[in-house]
Amino acid sequence: MESAADPAKAGGAGRAAAPSGGAASPGQYCIEVSNLVKLYGDVRAVDGIDLRIRRGEVFAFLGPNGAGKTTTVEMIETIRTPTSGTIRLKGMDVGKRIDDVKKMIGVLPQEFSSFDNLRVRETLEFYASLYATRRSVDELVRLMDLGEHSRKLYKNLSGGLKQRVGIAVALVNDPEIVFLDEPTTGLDPAARREVWRVIAGLKLEGKTVFLTTHYMEEAEELADHVAIINHGKIIAEGTVDELIERHGSGLTLIIHGAQGGLDDFFKEHGLRPAECKDDLCLKIKDKDELLRVLQELKDHDIRFKEFNVRRSNLEEVFLRLTGEKLAVGEPR
Numbered sequence: 001m002e003s004a005a006d007p008a009k010a011g012g013a014g015r016a017a018a019p020s021g022g023a024a025s026p027g028q029y030c031i032e033v034s035n036l037v038k039l040y041g042d043v044r045a046v047d048g049i050d051l052r053i054r055r056g057e058v059f060a061f062l063g064p065n066g067a068g069k070t071t072t073v074e075m076i077e078t079i080r081t082p083t084s085g086t087i088r089l090k091g092m093d094v095g096k097r098i099d100d101v102k103k104m105i106g107v108l109p110q111e112f113s114s115f116d117n118l119r120v121r122e123t124l125e126f127y128a129s130l131y132a133t134r135r136s137v138d139e140l141v142r143l144m145d146l147g148e149h150s151r152k153l154y155k156n157l158s159g160g161l162k163q164r165v166g167i168a169v170a171l172v173n174d175p176e177i178v179f180l181d182e183p184t185t186g187l188d189p190a191a192r193r194e195v196w197r198v199i200a201g202l203k204l205e206g207k208t209v210f211l212t213t214h215y216m217e218e219a220e221e222l223a224d225h226v227a228i229i230n231h232g233k234i235i236a237e238g239t240v241d242e243l244i245e246r247h248g249s250g251l252t253l254i255i256h257g258a259q260g261g262l263d264d265f266f267k268e269h270g271l272r273p274a275e276c277k278d279d280l281c282l283k284i285k286d287k288d289e290l291l292r293v294l295q296e297l298k299d300h301d302i303r304f305k306e307f308n309v310r311r312s313n314l315e316e317v318f319l320r321l322t323g324e325k326l327a328v329g330e331p332r
């Protein structure tokens, strides 16, 4: 994704290069959202957002509960009608080309459910029958590892398996753009990683994936670009590395089991202890400063049990930007 407000960044650095490389022309964006608004009475669920997502990228949309993620996604999918603003998929105005849009998108809604009394295979066959272009049901069963469950009734599946069926249904028309609204919520860690593998595979096939998630490590693992929405507004966007660089607290040196005298040492050396629970934490600018501090601790014969170094991560950035409380002991 590129900030619509910052055309200079179009085609800029990211973990994944633009498919065609170089600066992007407007037509290169697969999804373009401009000044999108959705009001529910007095509630500004989506409050004037801009998004630009390139073809072939995995875009992660993050935000606290009620931030406006599902409302946004479902407006792009043509399921909800915007109050104002424009949405283009591959240059098409979605409000005017609903039938064309439906052919090229696949959707896993946040609360996917299907027919209780259809078997898994029958479910996929049913959805596939609705489209002229479709992926083979055998392939979908294989892709989502549903082989041993394909004869089970939907209603008898575990929550995780239902979710896997939902993802298979989203892919049934072999869509160019796939919207997954919290695809791994409720999955066990192994099943979650299986879904990550599928998403990474979709990217390799050149598909564009719009992923909504509450799992920061999922975004770190998969996303080329990330946007964070809060109270209906985009509050940050960029690659994971850019967000951590811009909004994180950098490196923190944590010293465990120090034997007194450290406060004086810090003062003497102009170092800033960070708020920390039991241990002593120091904000460190970069690797060189880290090495210097460790050397000075040694030179001053300051004893401690052990140390470790923590780098900011997306979770810290997310909590900081959305105003959620950090856990005690987290660097500020």
Ligand SMILES: Nc1ncnc2c1ncn2[C@@H]1O[C@H](COP(=O)(O)OP(=O)(O)OP(=O)(O)O)[C@@H](O)[C@H]1O
Binding pocket: 040, 043, 045, 063, 064, 065, 066, 067, 068, 069, 070, 071, 072, 110
């Ligand atoms: N159909 C609706 N009618 C009225 N208000 C709604 C409707 N759908 C959503 N809202 C409100 O709009 C806001 C955004 O909701 P939305 O479901 O888009 O959030 P979300 O970011 O997807 O949250 P979550 O992480 O919990 O799924 C919330 O205040 C919600 O209560």
Ligand SMILES: [Mg+2]
Binding pocket: 069, 070, 071, 110, 181
């Ligand atoms: Mg939602």
